[in-house]
Amino acid sequence: MKLMRVGAPGQERPALLDTSGVIRDLSGVVPDIGGEVLLPQGLQALRALDHTRLPALDAGLRVGPCVGRIGKFICIGLNYSDHAAESGMPIPNEPIVFSKWLSSVVGPNDDVRIPRASEKTDWEVELGVVIGQGGAYIREEDAMAHVAGFCVINDVSERSYQLERGGSWDKGKGCDTFGPIGPWLVTSDEVADPHALDMWLDVDGHRYQNGNTRHMIFKVPQLVAYLSQFMSLQPGDVISTGTPPGVGMGIKPTPVFLRAGQRMRLGIQGLGEQSQFTVAS
Known part of the structure; x- marks a missing residue:
């Protein structure tokens, strides 16, 4: 299934994209695409519905973040060997973990705001993993049973805040609008191999990123198991799994960064596409 949320910010309703490309309203069935709806039994109940009997929604509605x-x-x-190389950094022995604040979350086609005084705002197309069944101390061999599905994420980053201002990376990662998610949550039964997906990102029509998830250093089961050693994972938690090469910071000889008035387009094979316009804060 391709699950989604549509409507004005803060007023999104749960929906799904049926096999004919029609957006179907789920608001009479579930309260949101989140929480217990993402448990295995919740997803199975949605699969069992006759999707053709659900009300159709206007295709022109705003698409919100696919997880509520x-x-x-x-x-x-x-987490990509080729991205580590372009960044001039060693391949990590363990996953590097940081957070994006929830206030960064926006829809896949919403504007991205360049922070005031920012000169190094960058892009990163990433595979998102959405947790279904929660747990702690998850074994790697059991990890995929805890994954509800996958989505596209743009891990927008302000590099000077991230790397030049001291402290953790978080301050350069969680700025408002720095976390576009969607357009769909594609349930894991429809993704044959999450480590064989092409991914790309353009800025103003120029292709900067052109990668594949097979180059991940730490695969999805490893990440789920690893993270669950330090925190319990819960339904609706989102894991952004790293980016391939081609970020602005890595361009030689002169890095390229975003400015207001530009258009980013990005996508992952089978998971849909995003498009964001950059604006000044």
Whole structure:
């Protein structure tokens, strides 16, 4: 299934995209795409519905973040060997973990606001993992049973805040609008291999990122198991799993960063596409 949320910010209703491309209203069935709805039994109940009998929604409605009531937005840094190389950083021995604040979450086509005085706002197309069945101390061999599905994430980053201002990476990662998620949560039964997906990102029509999830250093089961050693994972938690090469910071000889008035387009094979316009804060 391709689950989604549509409507004005803060007023999104749960929906699904049926096999004919029609957006179907789920608001009479579930309160949101989040929480217990993402448990295995909740997803199975949605699969069992006759989707053709659900009300159709206007295709022109705004698409919101595909997960509601997110509990934790957890990110992994330097998780692609080729991205680590372009960043001039060693391949990590363990996953690098940081967070994006929930106030960063926006829809896949919402504007991205460049922070005031920012000169190094950057892009990162990433595979998002959405937790279904929660748990702690999850074994790697059991980890995929805890995954509800996958989505596209743009891990927008302000590099000077992240790397030049001291402290943790978080201050450069969680600015408002720095976490576009969606358009869909594609349930895991429809993703044959999350480690064989092409991914790309353009800025103003120029292709900067062109990668594949097979280059992940730490695969999805490893990440789920690893993170669950330090925190319980809960339904609706989102894990952003790292980016391939081609970020603005890595461009040689002169890095390229975002400015107001530009258009980002990005996508992952089978998971849909995003498009954001950058604006000044």
